[in-house]
Amino acid sequence: MAQAFTKAMARNIFYGGTAFFFLLFLALTFQTHSALPELDNRNALTGPQGEMIAKGKQVWEENDCIGCHTLLGEGAYFAPELGNVYKRFGSTDAIKGFIASRPKDGVPGRRSMPQFNLSEEELTAIAEFLKYVSEIKTARNWPPNTQG
Amino acid sequence: MKYKSQKVAKLYFIAAIGLFVGQILFGLIIGAQYIWGDFLFPEIPFNVARMVHTNLLIVWLLFGFMGAAYYLVPEEAETDLVMPWLANLMFWIFLTAGAATILGYLLVPYAQLAELTKNELLPTMGREFLEQPTITKIGIVIVALSFLANIGLTILKGRKTVINLVLLMGMTGLAVFFLFAFYNPVNVVLDKYYWWWVVHLWVEGVWELILGSILAFILIKTTGVDREVIEKWLYVIIAMVLITGIIGTGHHYYWIGTPAFWQWWGSIFSAMEPIPFFMMTVFAFNMVNKRRRNHPNKAAVLWALGTAVMAFLGAGVWGFLHTLSPVNYYTHGTQITAAHGHMAFYGAYVMIVLAMISYAMPMLRGREAANSTKSQVLEMWGFWLMTISIVFITLFLTGAGILQVYLQRFADNPMPFMVVQEKIQLFYALREIAGFIFLSGLLIYIVSFFVGSKEPEATIEGEVVPT
Numbered sequence: 001m002a003q004a005f006t007k008a009m010a011r012n013i014f015y016g017g018t019a020f021f022f023l024l025f026l027a028l029t030f031q032t033h034s035a036l037p038e039l040d041n042r043n044a045l046t047g048p049q050g051e052m053i054a055k056g057k058q059v060w061e062e063n064d065c066i067g068c069h070t071l072l073g074e075g076a077y078f079a080p081e082l083g084n085v086y087k088r089f090g091s092t093d094a095i096k097g098f099i100a101s102r103p104k105d106g107v108p109g110r111r112s113m114p115q116f117n118l119s120e121e122e123l124t125a126i127a128e129f130l131k132y133v134s135e136i137k138t139a140r141n142w143p144p145n146t147q148g
Numbered sequence: 149m150k151y152k153s154q155k156v157a158k159l160y161f162i163a164a165i166g167l168f169v170g171q172i173l174f175g176l177i178i179g180a181q182y183i184w185g186d187f188l189f190p191e192i193p194f195n196v197a198r199m200v201h202t203n204l205l206i207v208w209l210l211f212g213f214m215g216a217a218y219y220l221v222p223e224e225a226e227t228d229l230v231m232p233w234l235a236n237l238m239f240w241i242f243l244t245a246g247a248a249t250i251l252g253y254l255l256v257p258y259a260q261l262a263e264l265t266k267n268e269l270l271p272t273m274g275r276e277f278l279e280q281p282t283i284t285k286i287g288i289v290i291v292a293l294s295f296l297a298n299i300g301l302t303i304l305k306g307r308k309t310v311i312n313l314v315l316l317m318g319m320t321g322l323a324v325f326f327l328f329a330f331y332n333p334v335n336v337v338l339d340k341y342y343w344w345w346v347v348h349l350w351v352e353g354v355w356e357l358i359l360g361s362i363l364a365f366i367l368i369k370t371t372g373v374d375r376e377v378i379e380k381w382l383y384v385i386i387a388m389v390l391i392t393g394i395i396g397t398g399h400h401y402y403w404i405g406t407p408a409f410w411q412w413w414g415s416i417f418s419a420m421e422p423i424p425f426f427m428m429t430v431f432a433f434n435m436v437n438k439r440r441r442n443h444p445n446k447a448a449v450l451w452a453l454g455t456a457v458m459a460f461l462g463a464g465v466w467g468f469l470h471t472l473s474p475v476n477y478y479t480h481g482t483q484i485t486a487a488h489g490h491m492a493f494y495g496a497y498v499m500i501v502l503a504m505i506s507y508a509m510p511m512l513r514g515r516e517a518a519n520s521t522k523s524q525v526l527e528m529w530g531f532w533l534m535t536i537s538i539v540f541i542t543l544f545l546t547g548a549g550i551l552q553v554y555l556q557r558f559a560d561n562p563m564p565f566m567v568v569q570e571k572i573q574l575f576y577a578l579r580e581i582a583g584f585i586f587l588s589g590l591l592i593y594i595v596s597f598f599v600g601s602k603e604p605e606a607t608i609e610g611e612v613v614p615t
Contacts, residue, residue: 007376010383011310017391025394028413032341035407040337054334061274061332062262067195072404073481074340075276078182078194080565081481104190111185111566114193116259133336139411140477142403147562 039137049128056129059122068113071133073143079113081148086134088146092127099123149511151222153229158512159239160215161505165594167208167246168498172587174201179583182576196253199279203253205493206277207246212501213322213358214295217315219508220365221299225306231298238294245287249280271332275343278329285329292323310379311368314386315361321354337405348397351497352421352463356389359459359500360428366452366507367432372440381431388424396421402473403480411473418471422464425496432456442608445510445518447527451503454535458495466491466542478557483572484549491542494534502531502593509597515605522600526592533589540582548575 036042045053060066065082066075072083089095099116100123106112118126149155177197180187188197214235222229229235252261258274265281267273272282280288296319303312328345364382368375398414432453443449466488470479479485506527510519518524555568563571 005380007310007380007383010380010387014383014387014390017387018394021391021394025397028395028398028409029341031409032401032406036337036405039407040335040405042335045334050334057334057336058268058271061271062259062267064195064199064258064274064279066274066276067198067258067279068193070481071336072340074400074404075481076195076198077481077483077486078178078198106186106189109184109186111181111194111569112189114190136337136405138403138405139408140403142477142480144478144557145562147556147564 041132041135041137044132044135052125052128053132055122056125056127056132059118059126060129063116070148072136072138078111081143082130082133083136083138084134084143084146084148086127086131088148092124092131095127095130096123099126150226151228153232153235154219154222154508155512156229156232156235156239157215157219157508159236160211160218161509161512163239163243164208164211164215164501165505167204167211169590169594170250171201171204171208172583172590174198174204176580176583176587177201179576179580183573183580192254196258199253199258200250202277203279204250207242209497209501211242212497212504213319213362216358216362216501216504216508217295217299217319219504219512220362221302221312221315222306224309224312224365225303227302227306229298230301230305234294234298238291241287242291245284245291249284252281253279270330272330275332275339277347278343282330285326288326289323292319292326296320296323309375310382311361311365314357314364314382318354318357318361321357322350325349325354340404341401341406344397344400348400349394351492352393352396353390355497356393356424357386359455359496360386360389362500362504363428363432363452363455366448366503367435369507370443370445370449370452371435371438373435373438378435381427381435385424385427385431388420388427392417392420392423399471399473399476402476415472419468421471422460422468425460425464429456429460443517444606444608445507445524446606447519447524447531448503448507450528450531451499451506454531455495455499455503458491458499458535458538460495462488462491462493462495462538462542466546469546478553479549482549482552482556483545483575484553487542487545487549490545491538494538499535510605513601518606519596520600520603521606522603523596524606526596526599530589530593530596533592534586535589537582537586537589541579541586544575544579544582548572548579551575 068076068079069082085095102113102115104115174197178194178201181194218235261281262273265283267282270282272285273279300316303316325346328342331342333339360382364378368378395413396418398410399418401410401414436449470476470484551572552568555563555571556565
């Protein structure tokens, strides 16, 4: 590097640049928060239905579903995308039926979802949670098709 | 070793390598489950093995970072650690908490672990990479705060170098952004938005400060290049890291229900994220070419150059491959992401920790500057086997990913996920073979610590010809 460019200048670019772009990031975050009510399907999260979805998120987390599946593309890549599973399966009952019917000992030679022994209430909750996620307005309606 | 308290680093390094072995073994298990879906089912389901694989990675890298800090901070500050006893105590607390958490994953169903650890009081579990019970997360915060107090006070007491300040900023950022792990709203979009403040702002933000400062330290020590020159480079590199990387978070905000403006911000800024990695490569090779002396620890120099190259390829090039939003529309959440993740983590963070261990361990074990030639040769075999394997793992996963994207998302008649998985089996099998070669490299690396200990230290061959 040329001698004219000193360590002090490099340091100032670091501190100044970091401060500026972090503030810009905060501004974009603020902008995001203002736009989210139109996108994130938060109306579903109110009332008794909202409590059911909250319970569903708890079931989702406490069984580490993200350890195999993706949800809006984030998670593990071992099992299908679930951000749109409600659209793929067509109903909450189909989702509940699938989860409840997983064989305890798996399927010989193939991947199989574990049998989580969820209660009827937990099944309803997780299905409602997945329905809520499928109704989040993602950009360009991601994923590209129903296969996820 | 100039200061007695640097010795605490040794424990941290040994634990790091031990947990690294565990990480790779579980990597091989989940790799096998990609080929034989029922492997170890239902005893060790995929999600559990994966969580062990990723959590062990994070924990051993943290051990490595802390060990590196305990070694280099006193040397840079020219004073002993203020509280070496605390560093020792925290080592055992962190190791016990880490081991208990991993055993918890393996011994009881995850839902039961959540119940046992009272997750409902402050639900933080069940999110990718943040699967640890809330109590473990609190433990991590306590360990991090004690660690920061220890190195912070040491730096305050002693000489303030740029390397120490950058390292301290990186470590402080690591602790601060981890606090977002405790924010877990029901609103999935908000949950995901701030989850990335831990994950992205760690690995594409503050961790790169840690990487840069450790690399700078090793280069000063092994090349003898003027500190002023190296510190200037360090500032420029980390400036570019944060200028591009902070807004670069936007490349995670394309498809999770966040507004569409992120497609532009995320694409433009994250497209520039390879720049600091490229500068790091130029920096490392430049410093080694301008060296004022040859260092007898050739293995350490190899790791330092290796991390610069592999971080650029894995984080820079493989990140760029799928970072633009029109591309990411198709590749998001596929094996392309997995390919990038493997080479980026290995290149940037595994290799920098192994570089530091390579540099410091001989001194921690009583050598003047380096291991015997015999030991170094074996260590370099480990380097090449692991590095070449990770390149192949990445290439095979990229192949799997391209096919997956085409069949499942791009073709006229998209196929279901599970059908596509069967069609890309071959790549998973090849990846697993590369994984076993990686393991053999790791074992040879470990053996290198136990051979040639009685032989004399490697010496410097020839004088450096000034250019």
